[in-house]
Amino acid sequence: MKSETIIYWVVSALKPFRRNKIPPEKKIRGVELYLQGLSYRQIARILRISHVTVWEAVQKLAEAVYKPKILAVKKQRNFIAVDETVIKINGKKRYLWAAIDVESKEVLAVWITTVRNWWVARDFILVVLKSCEGQPVFLVDRASWYKSAFKSLGLGYLHVTFGPRNSVERWFRTLKERTKRFWNNFRSEDWRRVHRFVFLFAFWYNFVRIHSRFGGPPGDFAEWLQEVIPQLS
Incomplete structure (x- = not known):
């Protein structure tokens, strides 16, 4: 199509x-x-x-x-890669979070936050779970906020440096290939517009x-x- x-x-x-x-x-x-x-x-x-x-x-x-x-319908999902990357909005550092189904390559959720800690990670994971049936295994790096977030939720996770977790890093690269045209600095007074653009880009990537x-x-x-x-x- x-x-x-x-x-x-x-x-x-x-x-x-x-x-x-x-x-x-x-x-x-x-x-x-x-x-x-x-x-x-x-x-x-x-x-x-x-x-x-x-x-x-x-x-x-x-x-x-x-x-x-x-961004994705609720279904059985086995492994989900989660990561965050730094972006800039009007020159100010912000954090873009993303979660990808390792097998289907679908982007399940995206978020933009001003900080990154275990509380933010926990809330983001709860959003990701809305697209999941069962209890998937999350693949993350060794950032301390993930350990605390998954412990508080009682969910399984694995520390993975390479391999399957690369799917989320590849998505970040795809996004930044697009945003490098404006130097990866989103020029917007309203961060919600940036969030909606990233959401639209994830929709375009999925479908x-x-x-x-x-x-x-x-x-x-x-x-x-x-x-x-x-x-x-």
Whole structure:
């Protein structure tokens, strides 16, 4: 299925765009090109629309996808890699957390926080568990906050330096390949916009971007839509 088709289905279901003279097909194409790495102005020249229109389309779709706060449907998951990385928002250091199903390669959750400690790690893990049936084993590095967080929750975890845990590090690299165009410094006064963009990027990674291992996206968009729509009605 073409990437524009999936985004079109999202637009049809969530209705993020207001009606105006710009055809929704151009907005959908603009969002897809932006997530692939083009700038607002580059896309504006290609599609012959204003860069503000492209920016608004990205923001509106990000808000719509973020609303249900579901990146992956709830199912049996065996191993989940969790990690965090440093990003900058207006020059200030922040922490981006991510969790990935090691087997399916789906991004299960993303968070942005101002600090990293066992309490934040615990709350993030609780969010990740919303996409899990059973009790998966978490793969983490040796950061002290993970040990305390899993102990408080009574969950199993493994310290892993290489191998399966690399899936979350690869996702960080994929994200930063996109954000290096603005020097990995998100220029936004509102950190929530950054969070919504990262969420949208994770959605694109799960359901639109072609994964070399599978020859398609790692997630099932039809399953996601089926779970999301009842929550929006």
